[in-house]
Amino acid sequence: MVIDLSVYSKEVVVSVLHRLSYIFTGKLVSKDKQIAEIEFVKIENGYDKENLEELIVKELNDQILRERISQETESVRNLILAHAFSRTNFIKDNG
Amino acid sequence: MAKFLNKEEFYKDNQKYSLLPFKFSDFDKDTKILSNMIGEFQLLPNSTFEDFVNNNLTNDNSLYSDLRDKHFFTDTNTSVALDLLPIKIRTKYQMLSNFTALHIFVVSLRCEHSCPYCQVSRQSQDKNTFDMDEDKAEKALNLVFQSPSENIKIEFQGGEPLLNFEIVKFIVLKAIEIKPNEKNLSFVIATNLALINNEILEFCSKYNILISTSLDGPKDIHNKNRPRKGNNSYEKTIEGINLSRAYLGFDSVSALMTTTYDSLPRVEEIIDEYIKNKFSGIFLRPLSPHGFAIKTKSYSKYRFNEWLDFYKKGLDYIINLNKNGIEFFEHFSQVILKKMLTSDSDGYVDLMNPSGLGIAVAVYNYDGKIYASDEGRMLAETGDDYFCLGSVEDEYSDIFTSEKLLNVLDTTFTKSAPLCADCVYEEYCGADPVFHYATQKDIVGHKPTSEFCNRNIEVFKYLIKLMNESKYVENLFRSWVR
């Protein structure tokens, strides 16, 4: 299965391979700077290449969205956590 | 010319909202589930989800205010989430600053039962080899009171702790004698009750010692699970429960069940047995994969799917009992629901994150070795000492801030573990390094194929589905965590 790395980063592809590793083992092979290929090393019973490819595309898109949300909310997450732990004794002030 | 803008125009101006951090996943083919940093969750139809993440959800959608009230976004009308979220997060992690509260003393490995799934017990009369002595007990106590926790609970386990009741008495009296003023101290004996008698109960009554026993269900299941001479474990347990209640008070006696292959088709009868004996709830526990349970193949006999059916059927039965006016709860669900419906959690070690190893519980074994959890010492009985933190001869700081313990806690933390870090159920889950080490030989675990992970996801989804389908169930579940 061919992956365009300008659309899906290597990190996104690797996390999808890990997420779906209960149904197949995939190897990411780099073809050139932009293009990589997932080679199916082992597929569990009940699945075939076609339905796996569909599933992988769906998971890739979900993972991209996760990253987008995570980036979009990063500053507010840091703010919330800083507030949450500012009045605890979890973190020692070394200053 | 129209005097008013049409509705779409109005909401266009009004639709500005800023997402707050959240995770999502498919709940079923038509629905997404979202959860946030404090464990609030929301189900959304796929199309609504699309609108939401693309900033197109309008405030005429009934789910708009649900999402806002649960802190999935802030809009111009309210930014209270930015004040509330930190407070709720702080509450959630407050228990971490309490450090080790539960201290388990394994006072004897000897037992007069020979339960096939038991990981640790020994059918031996050899007191010298398998009993804790006063020297080790006293050294262990000195470590116990160095824990920063204000509340210290000492739990006596075995084997059968009543076979070495002399050391139980010694530890109780010594603990009371050396306890720093500011600490609250409590005691529990985990016993099969076969050896309980008036003298023991008088001591328990005098020092407010609670009893935790085992009740596996109706007589035939219990006696098959728990063979002993005379084949009367069930009769002894019921007698012991009644006698203990008479001495200590009704609520001072609790019971735990062990799920075995024979239990699986009979969950209703098991629950009925608990009701018959006037318990207010039951813990539908999965069989632990540790130690002898793996060795004896009891674990592999039934995979998590069979336990899951058992659990779901049991929970449905309990909900129906409540509908019919019999108040009764299920403990495993209660632990999870607490995380889902409140900012609190009850410190159940298997579902703690960071893992509760060493920081919520410590186990002082009969031989003086200290383990990071009860399962860790069970694993040790099969020859694997991975979770041994040291011995009662060591310094407190060498044990509880050891590189080894910190490394386990750090690497298994679910907020950074593969898959868990992105998991929509992460706030309800736990790290459980011992389970993953025992089943996958890896403390972090390969979560996509982990039975712990698969089982938990199914349980989380089932609880959410039940609440989503019935207001009655949601209210019932809320009553379990109040």
Ligand code: SF4
């Ligand atoms: S173990 Fe599974 S359910 Fe639990 S947080 Fe990790 S991925 Fe989620």
